[in-house]
Amino acid sequence: MKTPLILITNDDGADAKxxxxxxxxxCEIGDVIVMAPDGARSAQSNALTVTHPIRFKKIEExxxxxxxxxxxxxxxxxxxxxxxxxxxxxxxxxxxxxHGSNAAINVIYSGTMGAVLEGCENDILSIGFSLCNxxxxxxxxxxxxxITQIAKLALQNGLPxxxxxxxxxxMGEIAGIRVSRQCDGKWTKEFAxxxxxxxxxxxxxxxxxxxxxxxxxDTDEWALSQGYISVxxxxxxxxAYQAMDExxxxxx
Amino acid sequence: MKTPLILITNDDGADAKxxxxxxxxxCEIGDVIVMAPDGARSAQSNALTVTHPIRFKKIEExxxxxxxxxxxxxxxxxxxxxxxxxxxxxxxxxxxxxHGSNAAINVIYSGTMGAVLEGCENDILSIGFSLCNxxxxxxxxxxxxxITQIAKLALQNGLPxxxxxxxxxxMGEIAGIRVSRQCDGKWTKEFAxxxxxxxxxxxxxxxxxxxxxxxxxDTDEWALSQGYISVxxxxxxxxAYQAMDExxxxxx
Numbered sequence: 240m241k242t243p244l245i246l247i248t249n250d251d252g253a254d255a256k257x258x259x260x261x262x263x264x265x266c267e268i269g270d271v272i273v274m275a276p277d278g279a280r281s282a283q284s285n286a287l288t289v290t291h292p293i294r295f296k297k298i299e300e301x302x303x304x305x306x307x308x309x310x311x312x313x314x315x316x317x318x319x320x321x322x323x324x325x326x327x328x329x330x331x332x333x334x335x336x337x338h339g340s341n342a343a344i345n346v347i348y349s350g351t352m353g354a355v356l357e358g359c360e361n362d363i364l365s366i367g368f369s370l371c372n373x374x375x376x377x378x379x380x381x382x383x384x385x386i387t388q389i390a391k392l393a394l395q396n397g398l399p400x401x402x403x404x405x406x407x408x409x410m411g412e413i414a415g416i417r418v419s420r421q422c423d424g425k426w427t428k429e430f431a432x433x434x435x436x437x438x439x440x441x442x443x444x445x446x447x448x449x450x451x452x453x454x455x456x457d458t459d460e461w462a463l464s465q466g467y468i469s470v471x472x473x474x475x476x477x478x479a480y481q482a483m484d485e486x487x488x489x490x491x
Numbered sequence: 492m493k494t495p496l497i498l499i500t501n502d503d504g505a506d507a508k509x510x511x512x513x514x515x516x517x518c519e520i521g522d523v524i525v526m527a528p529d530g531a532r533s534a535q536s537n538a539l540t541v542t543h544p545i546r547f548k549k550i551e552e553x554x555x556x557x558x559x560x561x562x563x564x565x566x567x568x569x570x571x572x573x574x575x576x577x578x579x580x581x582x583x584x585x586x587x588x589x590h591g592s593n594a595a596i597n598v599i600y601s602g603t604m605g606a607v608l609e610g611c612e613n614d615i616l617s618i619g620f621s622l623c624n625x626x627x628x629x630x631x632x633x634x635x636x637x638i639t640q641i642a643k644l645a646l647q648n649g650l651p652x653x654x655x656x657x658x659x660x661x662m663g664e665i666a667g668i669r670v671s672r673q674c675d676g677k678w679t680k681e682f683a684x685x686x687x688x689x690x691x692x693x694x695x696x697x698x699x700x701x702x703x704x705x706x707x708x709d710t711d712e713w714a715l716s717q718g719y720i721s722v723x724x725x726x727x728x729x730x731a732y733q734a735m736d737e738x739x740x741x742x743x
Binding site for chain 2: 279404
């Protein structure tokens with residue numbers, strides 16, 4: 240088998256510990272190209288930079304590994320790498336390791352998963368890895384062997400067209416892997432209101448996640464709560480097929 | 492029936508023609524609150540503002556209509572309105588009218604649809620309206636009666652939990668409405684490379700949409716190509732259920 244070409248990005252920035260760990264792991268599997276934002280781009284979802292141009296620069300080149308940083312979003316990074324850098328389609332795109340959970344509804348806000356969806360749109364086997372620990376200095380050690388295993392299994396087995404993986408790991412000891420579905424829930428109490436020295440109000444995003452199905456054992460949140468890694472097959476086709484007939488029944 | 496409370500936002504900014512038209516139409520159906528970005532936020536997807544605080548201000552208050560502008564993204568606008576403005580859950584959230592298509596894969600990049608997904612997460616009946624015309628001065632006239640009809644039918648019929656609508660209209664004459672699915676395709680040739688006066692390269696996002704199934708008559712792109720409005724029931728649960736057994740079969 241030819242050496243796999245692996246594209247790596249993230250949303251915590253090229254200097255984050257998570258992407259450093261992920262890069263080290265992937266260099267044992269294939270040839271690696273990193274194109275990551277030049278600083279934190281958390282919660283950038285699939286945002287694209289359209290009101291100003293973007294740039295990138297090479298920051299490291301050693302045998303088997305070339306690293307670039309980019310002024311754009313995670314999705315911009317994937318687009319730039321695919322359009323301007325690679326000479327063939329990568330065999331695998333991995334994004335992360337994110338410092339913080341991307342389980343449940345967080346998938347729609349996540350820059351990490353935005354990059355994964357972008358890879359998926361381009362028919363590249365794509366996986367997002369996240370650890371449920373926001374700390375800058377989070378300990379990824381327990382997650383490492385699982386990441387290598389999941390990446391290798393994905394390369395061996397492939398995924399159906401339009402499907403990618405959203406992989407989240409709990410803090411601490413890991414009990415194993417559970418293939419799960421996206422948990423239903425929402426964020427509440429989302430803003431901290433403060434007042435600036437001029438007496439004007441401003442709002443910081445914060446909030447609590449409200450799990451709407453805490454007892455359902457097939458969700459990603461349940462797996463994580465029990466110490467398992469959750470693996471959610473995720474798709475870019477957002478059509479609600481089961482609602483199509485109902486809407487067709489409206490008297491337009 | 493109590494007068495419906497309708498929340499409006501968009502990604503082209505509070506001063507765009509599209510939201511002005513949408514606000515006029517919704518004021519004939521219910522009490523309206525507008526919370527829109529204070530400038531263009533195109534292609535912001537579900538991006539959230541997390542690295543700095545956001546603010547909003549009231550820009551108009553007349554009977555049945557209150558308008559605010561906000562320094563954040565479309566998704567921030569919805570979160571702010573729900574957390575800080577409304578005294579009850581809106582009966583309907585509408586986003587747009589976007590200047591430009593949000594059909595096919597554009598749903599994942601769209602700030603218009605980001606706001607709609609945010610409403611959907613909060614169990615609010617939510618609809619995104621887009622016209623396939625990027626022009627600042629786009630003519631929304633032909634679309635207007637359909638928007639009113641779709642909003643009224645949605646209020647009458649509701650939508651299943653976790654489901655919203657992505658409505659796109661063609662330019663020119665409209666042949667009718669087709670309930671469709673998200674077309675499979677991707678963007679190609681995505682960057683215009685230029686050189687600044689200092690000799691450094693920079694990249695503008697551009698590109699062509701490549702339709703992977705131009706002959707499939709059940710897609711949104713097909714409906715639009717035939718002069719129909721496409722209505723795509725869209726869901727926030729991105730789980731690829733049909734791939735779960737396959738991934739469970741991997742030898743973890």
